[in-house]
Amino acid sequence: MIRISTIFIAICMVLVAASLGLALYSVAGISGTESAIVALTALTFLILYNAVSMRLRDRSDVGGQIADLSRGTADLARQVAEFGRRLAAVEGRIASSNSTNSDRIQSVVGEINELGGLVRQLATTVSAHEDLLAGAAPVSAAVPVEKQEPVAPFDLIATTDERPAAPLPLTAAPPMSTALPLPPAAPPAVAQPRPAQAVTAQAANGRNQTQLLAALRNAIDENRIDIFLQPMVTLPQRKVRFYEAVTRLRDERDQLIAAEEFISIAEASGLIGRIDNMVMLRCVQVLRRLMVRNKDVGVFCNVAASTLGNSTTFAQCLDFLEANRALAPSLVLEFKQSTFRNLGPAETENLAALAQRGFRFSIDHVTDLRIEPRELADRGVRFIKVPASLLLDPKQASASDIHPSDLSDLLGRFGIDLIAERIEGERAVVDLLDYDVRFGQGFLFAPPRPLRPEGASATGGAAPNQAQDIQGSNGSATPSSGATSSAPPSQRITGNAALARRI
Structure with a gap:
């Protein structure tokens, strides 16, 4: 609809042009035709002037609106960034508070258990003293100490380097008025045998290939393939999100x-192939135990290239994974980078069969950053594990197609998460945060730890290689007090428990 001001201006221009023509006709004595031509010419110039001025005014208005929109967009971006920072700070405080509360509960429960054991020992000692004073106890008998059952802790991942010393027996002193023989001294503590978890690969280095092959066959036949779990944590919160078997x-x-x-x-x-089948079975069992407490946890299971290319072995694995298809979102199958670069027709078809059933893949043993994220995402890859030293190597900026600091963002566009592995220092964590790395793995957070078979008790007598269960849903792992030797473990004395022991 034409605005009223535009109509008014048009009327005014017509009146001005007509007045000019009448003035020329009546005053200057010009003929009517010439006066009309002059009036039309004046009207045309007025119309052109008005159109040009309106166009210039509209352009200035559009420029102002664009500038206002840009300022509004910038303000909105700043507010969103501020909200993101506040949300990250709140999440960090919540995670820290949960971890602190869990540690406090653990320490309080441990001290309560220790106090209960010490009170029982104190009651036993007092009762023995009373019996001796009443003359009812043998003069040279020592009061036996009740064997303490260590209470099963809430944490479920074991540390294998703890070697508790044997507790000293409490003896009842005879009355001073009678000449009684002293009780026999406590036997010296026997050196604790080194648990199997502390044995490194040095024992394997002393074997030749024939001995290793024989040991490998015996271990497979006797089901002596163990699974250790190493956690992968979120950065910077350091909350456990995945485990690698x-x-x-x-x-x-x-x-x-x-x-x-x-x-x-x-x-x-x-x-x-047989080893991969056994490991895959253990991973599924571990994942089911994990998901009882935390539905968001996942397990990475390594698969060899020969297993992927062997039709017979892969058929067995595929049947097993098909039966456990419900765990596909949480079970990640991990392959080497060299395996993906040398895929043949059979391997490609088998990989597609796994992806079709909903299983996700991860790539480890990365040796360079020449990565094609689109191709990997099409094959079902959702995680890439890169050593922290490789990401932080300045030479990689010139050797690869993309700077390492932009790798996480590039992979994220295709739905792939970058995991920095082999992290051993806090300095590396700080540098990786600048690279926007979301997940980390390494000895800085936790070493690989064994699993305890389901149903095993927390008392002594467990085999040295037995592991402990998985942690709770808060993602924290604390050392367990499970025994790894035949000697009865002594409990840790802290706080009020230490005061009671001194009493």
């Missing part, structure tokens, strides 16, 4: 052999 082999002396010692021999001898 690490394979360990136990020989006939219960000494552990690391995977890098026997994997090449297992692949050459054709035994890697």
Whole structure:
């Protein structure tokens, strides 16, 4: 609809042009035709002037609106960033508060248990003293100490380097008025045997390939393939989000052999398929136990390239995974970078069969950053684990197609999460946060720890290689007090418990 001001201006321009023509006709004596031409010419100039002025005015108005919109967008972006920072700070405080409360509860429960045991010991000692004073107890008998059952802790991942000393027996002193023989002194503490978890690959280094192959066959036949779990945490909150299943082999002396010692021999001898089947079964069992407490946790399970290419072995794995298809969102199958770069027709088809059933993949043993995220995402890859030293290496900026600091953002556009592994120092964590890395793994957070078989008690007598269960939903892992030797463990004395022991 034409505005009223535009109509008014048009009328005014017509009147001005007509007045000019009448003035020329009546005053200057010009003929009517010439006066009309002059009036039309004046009207045309007025119309052109008005159109140009309106166009200039509209342009200035549009420019102002664009500037206002830009300022509003910038303000909105700043507010969103501020809200993001506040939300991250709140999440960090909540995570820290949960961890602190859990630690406090653990310490209080431990001290209560220790106080209960000490009170029982104190009651037993007092009762024995009363019996001796009444003459009812043998003069040279020592009061036995009741064996303490260590209470099962809330944490479920074990540490294997703790070696509790044997508790000293409490003896009842005879009355001073009678000449009674002193009770026999406590026997010296026997040196604790080194648990199997503390044995490193040095034992495997002393074997040749024939001995390793024999040990490998015996371990497979006797089901002595153990699973260790190493957590992957979120950064910077350091909340446990995933676990990687690490394979360990136990020989006939219960000494552990690391995977890098026997994997090449297992692949050459054709035994890697049986190992992968056993490890996959253990991973599913562990994942089911984990998901009882935390539905958001996941497990990374390593699969060898030969297993993926062997039709018979892969058919068995596929049948097993098909039966456990409900766990597909939480079970991540991990392959080496070299495996993905050398996929043949059979491997590609088998990989597509796994992806079709909903299983996700991860890539580890990354040696360079020449990565094609679109191709990997199409194949079902959702995680890439890169060593922290490789990400922070300045030489990678010139050797790869993308700067390492932009790798996480690039992978995120295709739905792939970057995991920095082998983190061993706080300095590396600070640098990785600048690279927008969301997940981290390494000995800085926790080493691989063994699993305790389901149903095992928390008392002594467990085998040295037995592990403890998985942690609770808060994602924190604390050392357990499960015994790894035949000697009865002494409980840790802290706080009020120490005061009661002194009393």
